[in-house]
Amino acid sequence: MSWKKFSGETIQSNILEEVEHAIIRETEAGFKLKVCIGTDSQVKGPVTDFATVIVLLREHHGGFMYIHQERSVQKLGIKERMLAEVQKSIETAYSICDLLDIYDVALEVHADINTSPMFKSNKALNDAMGYILSMGFIFKAKPEAFASSACADKMVH
Numbered sequence: 001m002s003w004k005k006f007s008g009e010t011i012q013s014n015i016l017e018e019v020e021h022a023i024i025r026e027t028e029a030g031f032k033l034k035v036c037i038g039t040d041s042q043v044k045g046p047v048t049d050f051a052t053v054i055v056l057l058r059e060h061h062g063g064f065m066y067i068h069q070e071r072s073v074q075k076l077g078i079k080e081r082m083l084a085e086v087q088k089s090i091e092t093a094y095s096i097c098d099l100l101d102i103y104d105v106a107l108e109v110h111a112d113i114n115t116s117p118m119f120k121s122n123k124a125l126n127d128a129m130g131y132i133l134s135m136g137f138i139f140k141a142k143p144e145a146f147a148s149s150a151c152a153d154k155m156v157h
Contacts, residue, residue, distance in 0.1 A: 003054075003066045015054070015066060019096055022056055022064075023103045031058040035100055036140075037093045038110035038148025039085040042156040048072045048081065051155035052088045054096070055147045065147075067155050068092070082124035085148065086111050086131055093137055109137040110145035112153070 003011040003018070011018050019035075026033055039052040050070050057063040076084060089109050100107050111128045113121045125141060132139040142149050 001068050003068050006065055006067065011066065015068075016096060016099055018066065019054065019056070020099055020103075023099075023105060026056065026058060027103065031061055033058060033103075034106045034108070035096070036108045036110055036147035037089050038112065038145060038152050039088040039092075040112045040148050040152035040156050041081055041085055043081075046073055046075075048074070048076065049156045050085065050088060051152040052092050053147055053152045053155070054092060055151055065151055067152075069155060078120045079124045079127070082111070082113055082121050083127060083131070086113075086124075086128045089148070090132060090135055090137070094135065097137075107137060108140050108147070109135075110140045110147035110149070112142065112145060112148035114142045 003015045023033060034057045036055040036057060039050060041048050041050045050072065052068045053065045055063055055065040093107060093109050097107060109132045111132065113125050113128050115125065116122060129139050
């Protein structure tokens with residue numbers, strides 16, 4: 001999986017190493033960190049663009065993110081697409097959670113799913129929440145799910 005910074009610069013090392021270096025650098029600079037992971041997607045004709053982000057938040061001092069983008073030509077309904085987003089976020093969270101435990105960094109998984117039944121994405125809310133919580137992660141949905149609904153969203157729109 002290839003990751004890049006928001007600037008577009010490709011991460012040359014393994015994302016785990018990159019996140020570890022960032023945690024060390026930021027904590028040595030005196031920042032308390034939290035990591036939020038989210039995925040968003042956009043259907044463009046026959047193609048669905050997915051963007052997964054790892055957001056490192058510095059308490060009261062902004063943050064920065066790493067981005068992984070991929071495309072799929074598989075036709076998905078709204079619920080399946082929402083759950084595919086959640087799957088990508090969980091895979092990413094699972095790949096870095098041991099590292100975050102070592103450095104005592106909190107982790108949240110954000111789902112770009114609306115808590116209001118008025119929105120189509122709400123169909124996937126219970127499944128997504130159950131999936132994320134059953135994996136042992138903290139779950140956030142809209143409007144608190146900024147990693148997916150704001151950060152990842154910028155990368156696919």
